[in-house]
Each structure stands twice: as structure tokens, then as C-alpha cells.
Amino acid sequence: SDLNDLYRRVINRNNRLKRLVDLGAPEIIVNNEKRMLQEAVDALFDNGRRGRPVTGPGNRPLKSLSDMLKGKQGRFRQNLLGKRVDYSGRSVIVVGPQLKLHQCGLPKQMALELFKPFVMKRLVDLNHAQNIKSAKRMVERSRSVVWDVLEEVIAEHPVLLNRAPTLHRLGIQAFEPQLIEGKAIQIHPLVCTAFNADFDGDQMAVHVPLSAEAQAEARILMLSSNNILSPASGRPLTAPTQDMVLGLYFLTSLREKQLGEGRSFTSIAEGLMAYEQNSLSLQAKIKIRVNINGELVTKETTLGRAIFNEVLPESFPYVDYDVTKKALGLIVDNLAEGYPKVVVAQVLDALKELGFIWATRAGATIGIVDVVTPGRKLEILEGYETKADKVQSQYEKGLITDDERRQELIEIWTQATNEVAKEMEDNFPRTNPVWMMVFSGARGNMMQIRQIAGMRGLVANPKGEIIPRPIKSNFREGLSVLEYFISTHGARKGLADTALRTADAGYLTRRLCDVAQDVIIREEDCGTDRGLTLKIGNIVAGKLTRDDYVETSIYGRTLAEDVVVDGKTIITSGADLGDRLINDLIDSGVAEIKVRSILTCDSKVGQCAKCYGRSMASGKLVDVGEAVGIIAAQSIGEPGTQLTMRTFHTGGAATASGDITHGLPRVVELFEARTPKGVAPIAETAGVVSFLEDAKGKKIIVTPEDGSEAVAYPITRRQKLLVEDGQKVSVGQQMVVGAIDPKQVLKILGARSTQTHLVHEIQEVYRSQGVGIHDKHIE
Known part of the structure; x- marks a missing residue:
């Protein structure tokens, strides 16, 4: 084997060195031999770490000791953290619309093999077989009596279903098996969201919990009807789709x-x-x-x-x-x-039945005639075409720079695309099946309809820059050769990104788990009176309305101090903030409240339940001993796969220092508190802003009012400013568009602000993709 080869090299060189030393060879030869021995030892421990790897036949690098340990195929992840288990099987999944929420259909042959020991024991108990051996023979020949026994054994015995990549804890759930003919596992349509499963050939694995304890645990903790809410956001995952x-x-x-x-x-x-x-x-x-x-x-x-x-x-x-x-x-x-939960499961099943029945009775179909291109499209485009020509001629006369020309063209065509899209939306009759599908949220979104019936609009080139010529056709009319060629860039990038992204997201989850695995709820209440002050309402048109982000910031936390209005206490501290309470607070005109948070918890070890608030998955206060760190890591890592590397059609918003990085890389950057590229300066002191331009570039100068020394911040010419000349800035105010360096926030504003800043920034990334995660996980 490889190791033997590497060991052999070490031994050979060692013996040769011994002989050379005994013979008293010249120093140069001995040193050379020593170096070769050292290299052989290095190669044995970690082949390829220094210099060229030692190769075997066919130029394949030999597998060294450390290669055997590391990576997905290494000793640790292959054999120690993940083993193959008995009593498990896998098969393709199909939909089982007749199942109840807690059931799954298990193919008969599969069930028989999985429950073999149980069936054999039962056969002996019922005297259908004299001993285990004959029972085994009966099972293998699948006699008729065996099936009756199997029915009996399987009743009340949950099995676990798991769909690979298990990104969060809902990737494994327990179901009661129903025996079915055929060879495919049937799965309830409502649990697909949690497994992220579809029926285009996905496979799932079945495991059988053996001991009574394991069965009870599966039934209480893992049954699908007990896991209706998502542990990430506390919203139901089991809603009809x-x-x-x-x-x-x-x-x-x-x-x-x-x-x-x-x-x-x-x-x-x-x-x-x-x-x-x-x-x-x-x-x-x-x-x-x-x-x-x-x-x-x-x-x-x-x-x-x-x-x-x-x-x-x-x-x-x-x-x-x-x-x-x-x-x-x-x-x-x-x-x-x-x-x-019983009622909820029943209602969900009833909604599922109703939905399937009436979708069938509705007979919604889509034909190519249902895709209506607006009649005014040509005249809209002609109007914008003249605008674009004007900009182009300005550029040719040298009145504007190339950058400005691109910027203007992009803005013009973005506007055009939006106008065509608006025209198209007004054009659709409300009974149009395509419109019904999009509007009801069943499938598709306006962007897709826009590309089929409106115009495709602007696309990006391989470098990620936006090409300032739009694609004027849509898929219904068909693209010209040039348009088709331009749009291939975007399509290919999308595919390549998807492949790379999945691995990155998996790695992020693993690193987060590693960091957060010891964050466990250790006590009921740590007795702290600290907390974060968060706003629950905004004043819109003179009326206090609920803040958009209440769902992810306040919902399900614990109040840190009494809420007092006009001298009387309406809610005492320690209350669990549910939807009703929040609405009550807003009705009584409270805009800000102070809530307990993990960031301010005083527990010596781990966290306390009161600071964490309610567990998002159960809707009750979290239990002592709950591994909230892992749940948080999964909640953040799981949508990571959906975060595209870079939101692809930015609506012409190619801002100064390129786009603020989007998606996963940005999340990783925030978690590691790295200094982002194109950093935006923030004011270290309060004062008045002035600008200074010299040959080297622009500077922002902040002159403090107390007369101490002015501070200069160099910026590039292309950065968009957030401050004007002569404006007063406060400490920690951001002065140009872009990402802020968390380390500077820490230095200037202190730890608490940095924490809130990071939480906020991470939420921005996820929200831009329409993913809701509760702040407490990020904290």
C-alpha cells in the first residue's frame, strides 16, 4: 500500500545514511542524504506539504498519514462521525396525497427487511415457527402469514426519514409507516418544504429506531406533526404550497x-x-x-x-x-x-385535501396564448431609444465620460424595463391562469413573467458588469442571435455559482456549529436587568404602525423591564412577547421596549432561558439543556445555500465601489469580522465635514467643534458620499456608501454597538433574498 511505499523510502535512506556515516563519506554527500531522509519522513507524515508530492505509479500522489485523517473521506468524517447503520434503507420518493401529516408510505419489501428481527421474534411468539432459524426462513420465502405479522409489528412503531443534505434539524423527521405496494417511499406533500424535497427523482433514507426509548423519543420529539414551526424564524414550514x-x-x-x-x-x-x-x-x-x-x-x-x-x-x-x-x-x-397540535395537524390535512380537490376542479391550464405581450411595448421602447441615442451622442461629442454614459444608459433601460413590466401587469386580466399562479404565490414570480411577456432587460457580462444594451425581446417572441449570445453569460454563471455555493454553505454551517456548540441553555433565569432597546413601531402618517422587522427582532423574546404608560404598568417584565402582546403595545402607543437578549445574559456558563426567550420551534419558553447554539448555526447555514453569490440583476445599481458584496461571502465576512474590501470610513469624532481634493484623490476632513485636531479620511473618487460639505456628523456616522469595518465600530462605539451592527448587517443580506431568520440566532 501507499504507506508501505513511504515507510520503505524512509528505511532505505536511513540505512544508506548509516552506511555512509560509518564509511566516513565526505560531508557534502552525508548532508544530501540527511536532506533526503528528512524529505522522506515529511512525505510519510504529510505528502505534498513541502515541495513536490511523492508519486506512485501513474503519477498519483501517495496517500500519507495525514491524508488518511483529513477531508470528507478521511478517518474522522467517514468512519468516526458518520457510520453506516443497520436497519436502514433508501428509495426514491413519490407524493402520497392520501396520507395524514404524521404518516409515510413504506414499500412492503423494504418494511419486511427493515423490521426483520421484530417479525421473526413475533413469529416465534405466535408459534408460527418453532425457532428463530425457521422464522428466518419463513421471512425469506415471504409466506402469507408473514405479512399479517408485519402489519402488527409496524403499528405504532415510528420510522425516521432523512433527505441528504440535512441542513437543519428538520431534515430528519419521524413518521408512522403505512405499508404500500410498489417500491417507492410515499411522503406527505406538506413536509416537502422542511426536507427541501421534490419528486423529480429525489431519494430518501429510512432508519428504524430500535429500543423503546428511541421509539418514544422519535414519537415525542421528531414526529412531523410536532414540528410544524421552523426553528429559524418561528413561522410555519408546513403550509400548503x-x-x-x-x-x-x-x-x-x-x-x-x-x-x-x-x-x-x-x-x-x-x-x-x-x-x-x-x-x-x-x-x-x-x-x-x-x-x-x-x-x-x-x-x-x-x-x-x-x-x-x-x-x-x-x-x-x-x-x-x-x-x-x-x-x-x-x-x-x-x-x-x-x-x-392535534387540531393544527387535522386542519392542515383538511386544507391539503381541499387544495388538491379544487385545483383539479379549477382545471387551470396554461397555453401560449395566455402569455400576453403588451401592445404598447414598441412605442414605449421607441421613446427610450431616442433618450439612449441622445446620451450616446453626448458621449461622442465628449460632453460626458464613458462611466457616466454607462451609468445613464443603464438607468434609462432599467426604467424602460420597469415601464414595460408595469404595462404588462396592467394588461393581464385577473382571471388569466398565469397571473393567478403568480398572484396566489403558487409558483413563479413577476420577474419570470416579465422575461416571458415583457422584455428581458439588462444582463451582465462574465465580469459581472452590466452590459448597457438591453435585450428587448422576451421569451414569447424569441431572442435574436445576438441577444441569445449575450444572455448565455448570465445563465452559465448561474449554474457555476450554484455548484460552488452549496459547498461553501455547508462549510459555513460546520464552522458555525464548531463555534456555537457549547452555547447551551443552562439555567432558567440569570437575573440580569440588562437588555437591548429595540423599536417595535414606526410613526407613519401620524399613526404608530408595527415595524416591518418585528417578526425577526422582537417576536418571541422576554421583556426586560416593565412597560409604563401614563404612570401605570401595562406589561410587567418577564412577559413573553407574542403577536398579541406586540399589537397591544402598539395600540397603547409604545414605540420602543427593552428586551432580554443573549448578548446581555449574565449566566456564568452557557445562557439562561429568559434571555433566549421562546424556542422558535415549539412556541414556548426554551427548555433548560436545549442546544441553542447548534440550532442557531443550522438556522443561519440552511438558507445559506439559497443566498446567491451575487444578486444577479441589480436594477442598474452598479454603485461606486462595485456592489456591496452580497450573499454568502458577505455573511462569512461578517461572522469573521474581517475588514471588508472598499471600506467605508466612519467618523471617530463629532464635527463638521469639509472636502479636500488634491492630485492623490479626495479626502473627507472632519473638524471637531471643540477645536481639537481635524481628522482626514482618504476616499476614492468614485465612492458615493453620504455627507455634504458643512454638514455636522456624530460619532460613528458612516460617511460614504459601502461596508463598514466592524473593528472600527468596536474601537469607536464600543462592543454593544458592534454586536447590533453585525446582527443588522447579516439580516440585510438574508432579507434581500427574502429569508426570515430570528435575530437571536445570529446573536
Whole structure:
């Protein structure tokens, strides 16, 4: 083997050296031999660390001792941290729409093999077989009695399903197996989001928990119906998606002038009869008697909405609006906050059934005629074409620089794209299936429709710069050869990025886990009175409204001090801030509150439950012993895969020092508190700003008001300024567009501000991709 070769080299050289020394060879030869011995030893320990690696036959570098330990294939990750286990199997997954939320379909042959020892024991117990050996033979020949026994064994025995890359703890969940024919595992459509699974040939692995303890643990902690909320944001992950959303949207939408508008019905059943006889439309406004809070009330609504409300719990407020994906999320959210898990699971299953049924009945189809290009497109473009020509001629006359020309052209064409897009959106009839899919949130977004029906707009070249000539066609009309060629850059970059990104995100998660693994909840309450003051509302048009980021900043934390309004305490400290409390606070006009935070926790070891607040996954105060560090690391790493390297179509916002780096690299940079490229200076002292330009470049000069020495900050000519001449700045104010160096914030403003700054910046990156994570994880 390789090691033997490397050892052999060491021995040979060592013996030769011994012989040379004994013979008293000249020093030059001995030294050469010593060097060769040293190299042989180095190669044995770590081949290729210094100089050229020692190669075996076929120029393959030999595998040294340290190569055996490191990397994914090394001893540690291959055999010690991950082993192959018995009682496990894998197969392709297919959808099982008839399953309940806590069930999965397990192929019979697979189940028999997985539960073999249980089946054999049961066969002996029931005297179908004399000894284990004959029982084994029965199982292998799969006699008819074996299947009955298997049914019995499998009942109440959960199995674990896992889809590889397990990015967060919801990548492994427990289900009760139902035996099915065929060879594919069936999986409930609502848990796909958590596993990030789809049915284009994904495979999943099954594991069987053996001991009674393992079974109980799987049932209590890992059953899918107990894991409805995401540990990252506390929002439901198990909300209906795709077809179900489309069906429910179709069911609950309201249209004017429909068949049977204005009629009255005594019950939903009567309404359904009229619908079956084609004398009433689902979306027509009618009066119908519905059950609200246990009493029958006549309500003006549509038949579809009445049907939809049938599946919700009686005490749930009547839903009288178009149900889109967002609305569904909120409904599931309120269910999870106010009802027991059993009820939530039942309602979710009912919504799933309803969604599939009505998506089928709706018969939404898309034909090429459904993609309508706006008629005014040509005339809009001609208007912008003249503007662009004007800029071009200004450039040719030498009135503007090349940079300015590019900037202006990019702005002109971005505007054009947006105008065409707006025209297109106004152009779509509300009953158009494409529009329904996008608007309900079932699939697709406006950007995609824009490229199919509007115009593709500006694209970037391989260097990531935006090409100042737009693609005027859309996919419906077809692209010209040149346009097609230009757009291949972007497409290819997208694919290459995806491949690289996944590995990076996985590595980030591993590093975060490594750092945070000892952050564990160790006690109930550390008794600190410190906390962070965060705002919960903004004054908009004279009225206090809820801040957009409450969801991720305040929700689920603990209050650090009493909230006092007009001398009386409305909420005492230590309260758990849920949605209702936050709304109460805003109604009573409170804009800022002080909350407990991990950053200010006083526990000696680990953290205390009160400072952490509620566990996002269960909606209750976190338990002592919960490994919150790991959960946080997973919550941050899991969406990492979705963060694109660089948001690709920046709407013409090629700002001064290039774009602020987006996506993963930026997150990594923040976690490691590195100094970012193109650093933006922040003021060390308060004072008045003035500018100085000389041959070397621009400087910003801040003159303090107390007359001490002025401070100069060099900047490049292209950086966009955030301050003007003669403006007063405060300590720590950012003066140009760009990323701030966390180390400077630390030096000037202190540790607490740095922490809040980093949390805020990381959130910016994730929000730009529409990912919600709770601040507490980042802290």
C-alpha cells in the first residue's frame, strides 16, 4: 500500500545514511542524504506539504498519514462521525396525497427487511415457527402469514426519514409507516418544504429506531406533526404550497357578475347542489348561512369561502378574503399559536385535501396564448431609444465620460424595463391562469413573467458588469442571435455559482456549529436587568404602525423591564412577547421596549432561558439543556445555500465601489469580522465635514467643534458620499456608501454597538433574498 511505499523510502535512506556515516563519506554527500531522509519522513507524515508530492505509479500522489485523517473521506468524517447503520434503507420518493401529516408510505419489501428481527421474534411468539432459524426462513420465502405479522409489528412503531443534505434539524423527521405496494417511499406533500424535497427523482433514507426509548423519543420529539414551526424564524414550514395554494386561491377568490350572484342559501350543502347543477358559480357573491363561533349566521360571502371556512376550527375568525400563499401562512401561524397540535395537524390535512380537490376542479391550464405581450411595448421602447441615442451622442461629442454614459444608459433601460413590466401587469386580466399562479404565490414570480411577456432587460457580462444594451425581446417572441449570445453569460454563471455555493454553505454551517456548540441553555433565569432597546413601531402618517422587522427582532423574546404608560404598568417584565402582546403595545402607543437578549445574559456558563426567550420551534419558553447554539448555526447555514453569490440583476445599481458584496461571502465576512474590501470610513469624532481634493484623490476632513485636531479620511473618487460639505456628523456616522469595518465600530462605539451592527448587517443580506431568520440566532 501507499504507506508501505513511504515507510520503505524512509528505511532505505536511513540505512544508506548509516552506511555512509560509518564509511566516513565526505560531508557534502552525508548532508544530501540527511536532506533526503528528512524529505522522506515529511512525505510519510504529510505528502505534498513541502515541495513536490511523492508519486506512485501513474503519477498519483501517495496517500500519507495525514491524508488518511483529513477531508470528507478521511478517518474522522467517514468512519468516526458518520457510520453506516443497520436497519436502514433508501428509495426514491413519490407524493402520497392520501396520507395524514404524521404518516409515510413504506414499500412492503423494504418494511419486511427493515423490521426483520421484530417479525421473526413475533413469529416465534405466535408459534408460527418453532425457532428463530425457521422464522428466518419463513421471512425469506415471504409466506402469507408473514405479512399479517408485519402489519402488527409496524403499528405504532415510528420510522425516521432523512433527505441528504440535512441542513437543519428538520431534515430528519419521524413518521408512522403505512405499508404500500410498489417500491417507492410515499411522503406527505406538506413536509416537502422542511426536507427541501421534490419528486423529480429525489431519494430518501429510512432508519428504524430500535429500543423503546428511541421509539418514544422519535414519537415525542421528531414526529412531523410536532414540528410544524421552523426553528429559524418561528413561522410555519408546513403550509400548503404550489397546487394546493392555487386550488385554495381559486376556491376563495371573489368575482363580479358571476352566475347566480345575489341568491340566498340556507346551508352549504344547498349551495353545493346548485353548484353541481351549474346554476351557481363558486366565486359569485351570495348570502349563505354559516356557522361562526357555534351559531348560524347569514353572511354575504361566496360559496367557495364558505367551504373553505368549514375546515377551520369553529372558533377561528371567518376568512372573507382571497387566500394567497401569504394569507395561508398567517392562518397556519395563528392556528399554531392558538390551538393544540392535534387540531393544527387535522386542519392542515383538511386544507391539503381541499387544495388538491379544487385545483383539479379549477382545471387551470396554461397555453401560449395566455402569455400576453403588451401592445404598447414598441412605442414605449421607441421613446427610450431616442433618450439612449441622445446620451450616446453626448458621449461622442465628449460632453460626458464613458462611466457616466454607462451609468445613464443603464438607468434609462432599467426604467424602460420597469415601464414595460408595469404595462404588462396592467394588461393581464385577473382571471388569466398565469397571473393567478403568480398572484396566489403558487409558483413563479413577476420577474419570470416579465422575461416571458415583457422584455428581458439588462444582463451582465462574465465580469459581472452590466452590459448597457438591453435585450428587448422576451421569451414569447424569441431572442435574436445576438441577444441569445449575450444572455448565455448570465445563465452559465448561474449554474457555476450554484455548484460552488452549496459547498461553501455547508462549510459555513460546520464552522458555525464548531463555534456555537457549547452555547447551551443552562439555567432558567440569570437575573440580569440588562437588555437591548429595540423599536417595535414606526410613526407613519401620524399613526404608530408595527415595524416591518418585528417578526425577526422582537417576536418571541422576554421583556426586560416593565412597560409604563401614563404612570401605570401595562406589561410587567418577564412577559413573553407574542403577536398579541406586540399589537397591544402598539395600540397603547409604545414605540420602543427593552428586551432580554443573549448578548446581555449574565449566566456564568452557557445562557439562561429568559434571555433566549421562546424556542422558535415549539412556541414556548426554551427548555433548560436545549442546544441553542447548534440550532442557531443550522438556522443561519440552511438558507445559506439559497443566498446567491451575487444578486444577479441589480436594477442598474452598479454603485461606486462595485456592489456591496452580497450573499454568502458577505455573511462569512461578517461572522469573521474581517475588514471588508472598499471600506467605508466612519467618523471617530463629532464635527463638521469639509472636502479636500488634491492630485492623490479626495479626502473627507472632519473638524471637531471643540477645536481639537481635524481628522482626514482618504476616499476614492468614485465612492458615493453620504455627507455634504458643512454638514455636522456624530460619532460613528458612516460617511460614504459601502461596508463598514466592524473593528472600527468596536474601537469607536464600543462592543454593544458592534454586536447590533453585525446582527443588522447579516439580516440585510438574508432579507434581500427574502429569508426570515430570528435575530437571536445570529446573536
